[in-house]
Amino acid sequence: MHQLVEALLVSVLVVNFFVLGTSRLNAVIHASAVEGVLLGATLLCLRRDWEALALASGVIVIKGVVIPALLRGAMREVAIRREVEPFVGFTTSLLLGALATGLALLFAGTLPLAPAQAGTLFVPTALATVLTGFLVLTTRRKAISQAVGYLVLENGVFLMGLTLARALPLVVELGVLLDLLMGVLVIGIIINHINRELSSVEMDTAKLSSLQD
Amino acid sequence: MLLALLMVPLGAALLALALPTDRLRAALLPVGGAVQLGLVLLALRLPETVSLGGWLALDGLGRLILLVVSVLFFFSAIYTPRYLAQHAAHSNRVFVAGMFAFLAMMTLVSEAHHLGLMWVAIEATTLTSAPLIYFEKSPRSLEATWKYLVLCSVGIAIALLGTFFLAYSALQVGLSPSLALSDLLRDAPHLSRPWLHTAFVLLIVGYGTKMGLAPMHAWLPDAHSEAPSPVSALLSGALLNCAFLAILRFFQICGAAHDAGFARHLMILLGLVSIAVAAVFMIRQRDYKRMLAYSSIEHMGILVLGVGIGGAAVFGALLHVINNGLTKGVLFLSAGNIHLAYGTKEARGVTGALRRIPISAALFLIGFLAITGAPPFGPFLSEFTIVRAAFARGRYAVVTAFLVLSFVILVGMGATVLSMVHGSPPGEDSANEIRPVREPASTVWPIVGLASLVLLLGVFVPGPLANLLHHAASLVEVSR
Numbered sequence: 001m002h003q004l005v006e007a008l009l010v011s012v013l014v015v016n017f018f019v020l021g022t023s024r025l026n027a028v029i030h031a032s033a034v035e036g037v038l039l040g041a042t043l044l045c046l047r048r049d050w051e052a053l054a055l056a057s058g059v060i061v062i063k064g065v066v067i068p069a070l071l072r073g074a075m076r077e078v079a080i081r082r083e084v085e086p087f088v089g090f091t092t093s094l095l096l097g098a099l100a101t102g103l104a105l106l107f108a109g110t111l112p113l114a115p116a117q118a119g120t121l122f123v124p125t126a127l128a129t130v131l132t133g134f135l136v137l138t139t140r141r142k143a144i145s146q147a148v149g150y151l152v153l154e155n156g157v158f159l160m161g162l163t164l165a166r167a168l169p170l171v172v173e174l175g176v177l178l179d180l181l182m183g184v185l186v187i188g189i190i191i192n193h194i195n196r197e198l199s200s201v202e203m204d205t206a207k208l209s210s211l212q213d
Numbered sequence: 214m215l216l217a218l219l220m221v222p223l224g225a226a227l228l229a230l231a232l233p234t235d236r237l238r239a240a241l242l243p244v245g246g247a248v249q250l251g252l253v254l255l256a257l258r259l260p261e262t263v264s265l266g267g268w269l270a271l272d273g274l275g276r277l278i279l280l281v282v283s284v285l286f287f288f289s290a291i292y293t294p295r296y297l298a299q300h301a302a303h304s305n306r307v308f309v310a311g312m313f314a315f316l317a318m319m320t321l322v323s324e325a326h327h328l329g330l331m332w333v334a335i336e337a338t339t340l341t342s343a344p345l346i347y348f349e350k351s352p353r354s355l356e357a358t359w360k361y362l363v364l365c366s367v368g369i370a371i372a373l374l375g376t377f378f379l380a381y382s383a384l385q386v387g388l389s390p391s392l393a394l395s396d397l398l399r400d401a402p403h404l405s406r407p408w409l410h411t412a413f414v415l416l417i418v419g420y421g422t423k424m425g426l427a428p429m430h431a432w433l434p435d436a437h438s439e440a441p442s443p444v445s446a447l448l449s450g451a452l453l454n455c456a457f458l459a460i461l462r463f464f465q466i467c468g469a470a471h472d473a474g475f476a477r478h479l480m481i482l483l484g485l486v487s488i489a490v491a492a493v494f495m496i497r498q499r500d501y502k503r504m505l506a507y508s509s510i511e512h513m514g515i516l517v518l519g520v521g522i523g524g525a526a527v528f529g530a531l532l533h534v535i536n537n538g539l540t541k542g543v544l545f546l547s548a549g550n551i552h553l554a555y556g557t558k559e560a561r562g563v564t565g566a567l568r569r570i571p572i573s574a575a576l577f578l579i580g581f582l583a584i585t586g587a588p589p590f591g592p593f594l595s596e597f598t599i600v601r602a603a604f605a606r607g608r609y610a611v612v613t614a615f616l617v618l619s620f621v622i623l624v625g626m627g628a629t630v631l632s633m634v635h636g637s638p639p640g641e642d643s644a645n646e647i648r649p650v651r652e653p654a655s656t657v658w659p660i661v662g663l664a665s666l667v668l669l670l671g672v673f674v675p676g677p678l679a680n681l682l683h684h685a686a687s688l689v690e691v692s693r
């Protein structure tokens with residue numbers, strides 16, 4: 001069981017790198033869906049009660065199916081396929097991602113861990129995923145890429161939450177999921193409006209720059 | 214009672230979705246605001262109760278924030294129908310429902326005694342207020358809404374990470390992790406220090422983004438200047454205070470862990486940086502609503518600075534929560550009237566406001582005097598309390614920096630405000646008789662009401678309110 005969890009965590013790290021190095025939006029959205037499913041599976045490996053089951057199915061359905069479908073819908077609507085000219089190139093962002101993962105490993109090494117997490121990849125993976133999300137969010141121009149970055153960041157936070165088995169009551173976890181879903185919903189609507197207002201196929205958040213001091 | 218406070222605005226939000234016409238929905242706003250304010254005033258008289266197994270409770274801090282939120286909402290709700298009538302081209306269904314849902318979520322923030330629940334509520338305030346900012350559906354408001362959504366969502370995700378770190382600090386030392394405030398306050402002395410410190414940094418960055426502390430404030434000027442004025446007033450006077458409450462909750466835990474020194478340093482630093490950034494951007498600010506937004510950043514800085522200094526400054530900071538909240542209501546609502554009369558947010562385009570819209574301009578001027586700390590208004594009293602406490606605690610460098618920056622802000626803001634209200638309105642000759650524009654009562658009286666409260670609080674703090682403030686301050690400042 002322990003090895004399975006480690007394998008899942010390593011897969012999460014691999015998906016992170018895939019998100020960093022890919023320009024096709026469809027693939028990036030897919031990757032975020034896979035990551036959502038991996039999180040649900042990790043949860044099931046750790047806990048086998050009905051609460052965990054309910055939460056894991058919620059996670060898999062919302063992060064693995066509903067949110068990606070929403071994003072794909074938004075993508076079709078605005079008719080863009082690729083992230084072009086990100087603020088930081090794909091190779092550079094891969095390197096930065098590797099650096100962030102290394103830093104996450106180092107930082108998690110300096111924090112004292114509870115016996116259950118000592119020597120596992122849990123905390124470093126969580127931190128690396130948060131940093132990856134942050135990286136994607138800040139270096140991509142397309143609103144949809146940024147939304148995926150936010151999802152990855154949120155996945156990292158969720159992984160950290162998994163270490164806390166009992167601290168988080170089901171209601172709160174579901175509330176977090178619901179907030180995330182509503183957030184993506186609102187983001188999707190805004191993306192559509194950005195598309196309509198700017199009436200450009202590019203739909204570039206870099207064009208959102210009329211508000212300045 | 215605690216549930217009723219949530220159910221009333223939520224019910225009103227559903228009702229707003231169901232009502233058939235814009236006119237009915239607009240009329241629902243003041244009614245709902247009044248009912249909620251009445252319930253809050255009633256709840257404040259009742260002893261502290263807990264609900265839902267300790268998840269909801271109304272302690273001194275929560276009461277304080279709830280009071281500010283509902284008073285400000287009430288006055289803004291009276292003001293809003295007139296604004297909506299001016300923008301009748303858009304259906305107000307989503308707007309009115311959003312206003313009530315926003316109120317419900319801010320109420321939940323002030324009642325939440327479980328940090329997970331509080332997080333959910335704060336994230337929900339972002340989602341419910343985003344459609345409010347986007348109401349005018351212009352490209353500029355779209356840009357502001359996008360920045361608001363993305364930056365605040367990311368900030369709040371970081372706060373969630375911090376919340377988990379805090380829970381982990383209990384797990385690491387072998388306690389059973391919990392996010393209930395009462396459990397955390399009880400276990401605080403035993404929590405793992407490295408995790409607690411990391412948690413506080415993440416939390417103050419995360420919730421600080423929502424509160425508008427520099428350098429995480431990038432969304433705030435855009436959202437405040439592009440949102441409809443009553444929404445700007447609520448963002449500035451109510452929402453930012455909710456984020457402040459979240460930071461206070463974690464400060465409480467640091468205090469209970471006898472480890473507040475670290476948090477204090479961080480808060481003083483962020484406070485001063487926020488005031489300094491606000492000062493820089495307020496000088497020669499072209500957009501007067503942006504100027505007010507930077508003023509919000511300044512005053513959020515003052516709040517964390519006050520808590521960071523500690524002692525009597527905590528009392529001052531909590532009093533300042535009320536004073537700043539109400540004064541921001543005066544400023545943003547009167548700025549809304551100026552915007553309506555002149556059709557521009559450029560300060561250059563506005564002159565002679567005292568002649569064209571005498572009442573609103575006078576109120577704007579009063580708001581300016583109050584917010585820059587002129588006696589006899591409320592903010593003077595609270596800022597004075599903070600400064601005196603800072604001297605008493607030997608924070609001379611901090612207090613000098615604060616006073617110098619305040620003076621810079623006074624001059625910068627004063628230059629803009631005075632040029633707006635004095636002189637003669639554009640296109641009108643000063644020699645001719647200038648007829649003031651008629652100002653509808655519903656856009657003037659709410660501001661007069663708020664301004665009188667600000668003045669009242671500067672002259673004397675009523676007994677029950679003083680008790681509430683002392684109680685709240687005792688929660689933040691654990692005596693050692």
